Amino acid sequence: MKHTYRSKTAFVLAWVWLAFVAFNVWDLIVRFNGKPSLIALAVLGVLTALVYAVALRPATVFTEEALVGRNPLRTTVLPWASVEDVTVSHAITVRHGEERALRLWTPMSSARERAKAQRRGTPTQRRGRFQAEPTLSRGEQAAMEAFAGKTHADWVGDQIRERSESARRRGQDAAPARVSWAYDSIGVLVAALALVVVAAVIP
Structure with a gap:
């Protein structure tokens, strides 16, 4: 999919x-x-x-076989097993064979978004007998914990790591990236x- x-x-x-x-x-x-x-x-x-x-x-596309990075002037198709490391700062950087790096144009995280994510990840202290906030279901609570302190870019970076690890466990070949204009x-x-x-x- x-x-x-x-x-x-x-x-x-x-x-x-x-x-x-x-x-x-x-x-x-x-x-x-x-x-x-x-x-x-x-x-x-x-x-x-x-x-x-x-x-x-610009778009970051996940297919069954590879990560596709569509940047303004180039398209890079990187098999999942070829992903060696993923770092997320302002943008997502995916490192692969021979110290090469694919910088994804989207999603990016602004300083404002990252600060908002950090505030979201900080637990709020509730005082008093009555709570104005509604009680969350288990699913909503799990979603909040998964996204706590993370931006959308952080979450996508985690998905790239999980898919690359899953591909290596399945024995997928670490083929070189294909780059086209x-x-x-x-x-x-x-x-x-x-x-x-x-x-x-x-x-």
Whole structure:
């Protein structure tokens, strides 16, 4: 089963931007007035290409066989058994063969999110006879304990470790990572560059 993890905030904001761009492109086409409209289209094209590459494309994907890291310009497919170490700070870094490292673009943990997680992991002291907070079920309590002091990035890092250990126990081969260019991002960036050239050339 495939699981995809990404920055929800960046993903939502990117789609809001695309809706904004769609409206403006329609308006520029309807009210086309030559070079100023072309320049505006070129600017929107460049910004949209950057938004796609940085906010929409990046994702961390779990498949049955491998960890797939989709970064802005490259895609890395790393078999689970090849994962040697996982560290989580601002981003998740996965180390594999010959001291190589895969830095995942998402999910990331901001300083604010980490501070919030630390506060969540600190037990609160309750005083008095009456408790205003509702009593949690066993499942809710277990979930709180599992996430105590952890950000989403920490949790995903733990899942990567567990899957890599499980793959080694099953005897999966530690094959080298496969890295390929992100042709979708490159195509979008080339199209944006073409718009810039057209806007610069046409008088």
